[in-house]
Amino acid sequence: MMIWIIAGLTLLTFLSMFLIGNKVVAYTLGGIFAVLTVVSVGLLSANMDNHFGMEKTSVTTTTQVYSATPAQSPVKAVAVKKIGSDNYVLVYKDAESDAQASTHFVPNTKKIVEATKTTSNYEKTNVENAQVKTVTTKWTYKSDLWKNLFKHKNDDNTVSIKHTLQVCSYADKMDRFYASSTV
16 A cells, blocks of 8 residues: 555656645645655665564463373384574373374475464473464564554564474473474
């Protein structure tokens, strides 16, 4: 929308300067439209460079996961494999009834920008059931006015997506989950 406003103000500036016969009126209106054009360009630049009119928001979701080991196994575990410097591929079942565990958070090398925004890790904490905590951070518009002015069709305002597999840290609890790095 802001691009159209800038184009319209630019057109009004030229039309008022060249088509109005009275010089005082032409320069007054031309000056007003020129200043509004410069302000509009400044607002658009501020939005593109510093996310003017936006704020960071985070949404946290938690999903229970299930052991990658067979149901008969006395130890419930998930498998982790480190890739890169601070990222992990995690292997676990999405549902208790799943026959096979599946890999999660494998980076998509065909969409490298999305892959760089996503990280996955695991931590040992005091949880009853293994779970994946996902924190999605995005730039969101502060109001409908800013959204209507600055939003464009393929706007991806995702800053980061952080997946953390949380497993039990107690070694004496055989009925809880553990992370194994042997994949």
